[in-house]
Amino acid sequence: MSAPPSTASDGGLIAAHGKPATIHDVAALSGVAASTVSRALSTPGRVNFRTRARIEAAAAQLKYVPNAQAKALSSGRTKAVAVLVADITNPFYFDIIRGTQLQLKAAGYTQLLVDTEESEEVEANSIEQLLQTADGVILTASRLSDEALTLAAAKMPLVTINREITGVPSVLLDTPTATNQALDHLISLGHSQIAYLGGPASSSSNIRRWDALSAAAQERGVEVLKLGLLLLEPTPELPRPTLWFDSGATAGIVFNDLIAIGMLQRLQARGVRAPEDISIVGCDDIFGADFCSPPLTTVTAPVEQAGRVAVSMLLSQINPTLGTLPRHQSVLPTHLTIRGSTGPAPAQN
Structure with a gap:
């Protein structure tokens, strides 16, 4: 087992050997065997919830990327991107889905659409499953906690729409x-x-x-x-x-x-x-x-544009060799459209 990670001068954690973190570094930090780390990150259902949470936190601190995921980051292994929406029957998501679909198609990617049913549990489980089947994820109206989203972003390329968290790339409609x-x-x-x-x-x-x-x-x-x-x-x-x-x-x-x-x-x-x-x-x-x-x-709001921008931000993470500088956040302007449902205040008796 490798030595515990040390503290960098900027306050962050680094592996003791000074190289990118390995599965053994994660095991040392979380106090479990490397085989347990492997199971927790590849088949989470086989590991106790508390142990898995400790391992995921250690992996996030060390910015550990499994070998299979590292290959996906550089090669676009699946050429598929997942778009998670809270409720597919809500017309708000129609334009987002259209925007992501068109932008992904133009880049040669397939869109995987997932309805998370306004459920935090469904969303979390979907992300875990997509680690093996998608190169990245776009989350719209995520119901996950800030901590859970931060951990998810440490595991795979990820962009949120209408969710602002430090360290997680996002597209915001103003x-x-x-x-x-x-x-x-x-x-x-x-x-x-x-x-x-x-x-x-x-x-x-x-x-x-x-x-x-x-x-x-x-x-x-x-x-x-x-x-x-x-x-x-x-x-x-x-x-x-x-x-x-x-x-x-x-x-x-x-x-x-x-x-x-x-x-x-x-x-x-x-x-x-x-x-x-x-x-x-x-x-x-x-x-x-x-x-x-x-x-x-x-x-x-420019909803379709939000989908397109989210894809562009995600692909810059998936394919850093393309030379596109990854953006951390994009804020899109909105405006009021006045129609017939508003009028002068009724006279007070």
């Missing part, structure tokens, strides 16, 4: 800026009590939007009430109009277009008119947002 534009739009229409109907608590996009919106509301001297979803999946069936009525808000900004369109339908069924009685702003500008009734005011 929806917080356009959400603030939506706030200014509603204020200009005379709305002073505005609600935000948020998405899943674990959603990074949801957290970023609310932080930006609440700060902007405080600066502008208006009240924004945060109304959370009672279930996990952001679908049209979730909105509960009573939340809006009880809050006294005359306008609302909604986590995504699916929920916003669901709100329009439920409000209409109760005789509440938009925008005469209440104004609604969505986010994503999905297919159908412009011909629902009324057409939805929403945040428009």
